[in-house]
Amino acid sequence: MVRIITMAGAFTASLALAGCGDNIREQALIGGGGGAAAALVLSGDPLTGLVLGALGNVAVCQAGAARC
Numbered sequence: 001m002v003r004i005i006t007m008a009g010a011f012t013a014s015l016a017l018a019g020c021g022d023n024i025r026e027q028a029l030i031g032g033g034g035g036a037a038a039a040l041v042l043s044g045d046p047l048t049g050l051v052l053g054a055l056g057n058v059a060v061c062q063a064g065a066a067r068c
Helices: 002-017 024-041 046-063
Strands: none
Touching (some): 002 046, 024 046
C-alpha cells in the first residue's frame, strides 16, 4: 500500500513540475525528468516515476489541459 501511495505522489508531483515542450519528444523528456526526480524525493522507483511522468505530461499537453 505504501508503494502505491508513493507512486501516486510521484505522479502528482511530476504533473505539478512538468511543463509542455514544443513536440511530443520534449514533453516526454520534461515529464520524465520531473517524474524521476519526484520518485527519488519520495523514495520511489525512479524508472517508474520517469515512465509515469513522461506519459502524464504528454497526455496533459496533448489534451490541451495545460497552457504552455
